[in-house]
Amino acid sequence: MSKPSLYNLTLDMGGAIYESKGETLLEALQAIPLEWNQIKAKCIVKITKGELFYEHLFFIKQIRRILINKITKQIWAKRLELLLESDKTNSFGALKA
Numbered sequence: 001m002s003k004p005s006l007y008n009l010t011l012d013m014g015g016a017i018y019e020s021k022g023e024t025l026l027e028a029l030q031a032i033p034l035e036w037n038q039i040k041a042k043c044i045v046k047i048t049k050g051e052l053f054y055e056h057l058f059f060i061k062q063i064r065r066i067l068i069n070k071i072t073k074q075i076w077a078k079r080l081e082l083l084l085e086s087d088k089t090n091s092f093g094a095l096k097a
Helices: 025-030 060-068 070-086
Strands: 007-013 016-022 043-049 052-058
Touching: 007 025, 016 025, 025 070, 043 070, 052 060, 052 070, 060 070
Parallel strands: none
Antiparallel strands: 007 016, 007 043, 043 052
């Protein structure tokens, strides 16, 4: 019996890289160890699960709300999961190999 692939989440905030993994995207988001006052720049969030890949740019206000507020975190985890599953191109429009 094979293990299901994990979600890999990478958050690039002005050169500082934070990585986490989880069985669900919500678990991966909850594993990012940032507080409100540590979020000081735009972030590029990269999500991979097996062969699937998705990138999204978040501004400071958005990423603070996502990482601090539990309800918003759950909503964005579901949105990003749906975007990951349905997107045939990454966020910059390049076709995936």
